[in-house]
Amino acid sequence: MKLTDIDQVNHLVNELDDMKRLIEVATRADVSAYQVFVEAPGDASLKMSQEGPSTSHAQGVGVSEGFLQRLKQLALEELQAKQSKILAELEALGVDANG
Numbered sequence: 215m216k217l218t219d220i221d222q223v224n225h226l227v228n229e230l231d232d233m234k235r236l237i238e239v240a241t242r243a244d245v246s247a248y249q250v251f252v253e254a255p256g257d258a259s260l261k262m263s264q265e266g267p268s269t270s271h272a273q274g275v276g277v278s279e280g281f282l283q284r285l286k287q288l289a290l291e292e293l294q295a296k297q298s299k300i301l302a303e304l305e306a307l308g309v310d311a312n313g
Contacts (some may be wrong), residue, residue: 219307226304230311233297237311240289248289 249263251272259272266276304311 223304223307223309226300226307226309228313230297230300230304233293233300237290237293237297240286240293243286245279245286248282248285250277250285 217287246264247312249261252260252262256262257272261276262275262281264276264279264282265274267274301311
């Protein structure tokens with residue numbers, strides 16, 4: 215293994231640890247903690263959340279718990295996909311990250 219590979223492995227291991235923490239946070243979070251924020255210039259931004267009311271910088275729209283549950287699932291799927299990509303990169307470098 216080359217020295218540059220060791221640096222890459224260390225970087226990926228740190229990313230993997232970060233991703234595991236993010237997955238844990240996302241898993242534990244109540245669905246009411248999730249929201250969609252669509253950023254737009256000026257005061258044209260949109261916030262979709264359980265609470266819904268407008269803020270000084272965004273229009274607010276209340277959404278259903280089902281919407282937020284799907285949002286949580288999408289977020290977890292995205293984080294898990296990123297974790298899988300990191301694991302694949304580690305495996306390509308000859309590291310058994312599952313052991």
